[in-house]
Amino acid sequence: MNTxxxxxxxxxxxxxxxxxxxxxxHSQIDHDTWNLSAKRLPRASAIKLRDLHGILPFxxxxxxxxxxxxxxxxxxxxxxxxxxxxxxxGIAESAAEAAVGIxxxxxxxxxxxxxxxxxxxxxxxxxxxxS
Numbered sequence: 001m002n003t004x005x006x007x008x009x010x011x012x013x014x015x016x017x018x019x020x021x022x023x024x025x026h027s028q029i030d031h032d033t034w035n036l037s038a039k040r041l042p043r044a045s046a047i048k049l050r051d052l053h054g055i056l057p058f059x060x061x062x063x064x065x066x067x068x069x070x071x072x073x074x075x076x077x078x079x080x081x082x083x084x085x086x087x088x089x090g091i092a093e094s095a096a097e098a099a100v101g102i103x104x105x106x107x108x109x110x111x112x113x114x115x116x117x118x119x120x121x122x123x124x125x126x127x128x129x130x131s
Contacts, residue, residue: 041067049075049089056088060116062131064093074098078105082112090115 044067051057055077065073071094078101079085092098092115104110119131 043067052089054087056083056086058089058091058115060091060114061119062116063091064116065091071095078102078113080105080110080112 046063047065048063049058065075074090074092074095074097076090076092076098077087078090079087090098090101090113092101097115101113101115104113121129121131124130
């Protein structure tokens with residue numbers, strides 16, 4: 001029986017009954033060995049799109065296009081009856097937000113969609129005003 005099989009058998013015997021404790025022994029693994037995520041980058045300013053001929057500009061209160069290690073920013077054009085089907089730029093802060101916006105655009109009952117229509121004010125943990 002190798003070491004891994006021995007530890008597995010030990011874990012199974014410890015899990016007997018209602019008590020679920022693990023006394024498995026592991027050697028400590030260096031942080032850089034297991035942490036394969038991208039390194040944190042300094043905050044970058046938001047991307048500012050110049051005017052594009054024939055496309056309505058992004059009209060949100062807050063431009064969510066700054067760099068992020070955790071979310072994927074999505075830029076796309078869309079058309080709605082509210083602006084006579086002229087193409088308009090939409091910017092979503094995450095793939096999930098873009099998916100919800102696209103779901104709304106697919107609906108025949110939706111007249112218009114707005115991305116980042118409001119700015120929400122709050123105070124951070126240091127008491128500084130943020131939005």
